[in-house]
Amino acid sequence: MTAPIPRDLPDLPPIPGHRALLPTVVPATAVVTPVRRRLIATFRLLTALLTLTGVTIALVTGGPVTKTLSHFTIQSGILLALVMIASARCAWSAHHPLPGALTGAALFYAGTAGLVHHLLLADAANPFTVAGGAGAGWQTAANHILHTAVPLAAALDWLLLTVPGRLHLRHAPVWLLYPLAYLAFTLARGELLLPGTQDRYLYPFLDVDQHGFKGVLGNALLLGLALYALAVLLIAADHIRPNPLRRPR
Secondary structure, three states, rough: OOOOOOOOOOOOOOOOOOOOOOOOOOOOOHOOOOOOOOHHHHHHHHHHHHHHHHHHHHHHHOOOHHHHHHHHHHHHHHHHHHHHHHHHHHHOOOOOOOOOOHHHHHHHHHHHHHHHHHHOOOOOOOOOOOOOOOHHHHHHHHHHHHHHHHHHHHHHHHHHHHHOOOOOHHHHHHHHHHHHHHHHHHHHHHHHEEEEEOOOOOOOHHHHHHHHHHHHHHHHHHHHHHHHHHHHHHHHHHHHHOOOOOOOO
């Protein structure tokens, strides 16, 4: 006969030379099957294609390539196109989405370019209005694409195809580093060009010849405060909007 098995086994000593395994947390991806969102990927690819179309038209009809690439709109458009392509790849292959700080920055810069164009540069009653030049027809098309269609497409992607709550207040001052660097770039570019050069300063509110350095810095300060308020508003809206991708239970 065999002895009965005791109900309570004593703690066994650890095996020499072996480390005890610590408890681990199972990631959600190991339990939840990743979902491929091909419609979202298609929309983002189309947005990237639209943006690159506007950038291409501007590069072909906007004069010297270096001058065109110096515009904030072109630079932010290229960034948005790259972010949309990467986001489309993530959605198509069910990978983790890009960081909210990056996608939010691309949306913020595209929206900034659109608002500055419509509120300052395209308003005939505004002293900072920019008149069209040679190839104005194509430039008008590029302006409508980059300053209206692209920001609206990026906003729709954020509102309807992105999980909310991924933007935070700490992102707002970080997003302003690029506009600050662009201010330094455009002022340095203007100083390197000879006085009287056409388009020495690409934006009228940054024209040192017309407003002086104090006036330009004052305009930049007001614009920077407005952009910070816009960034905070965008982040606040991201936390109160509903989740369009939530599955019904």
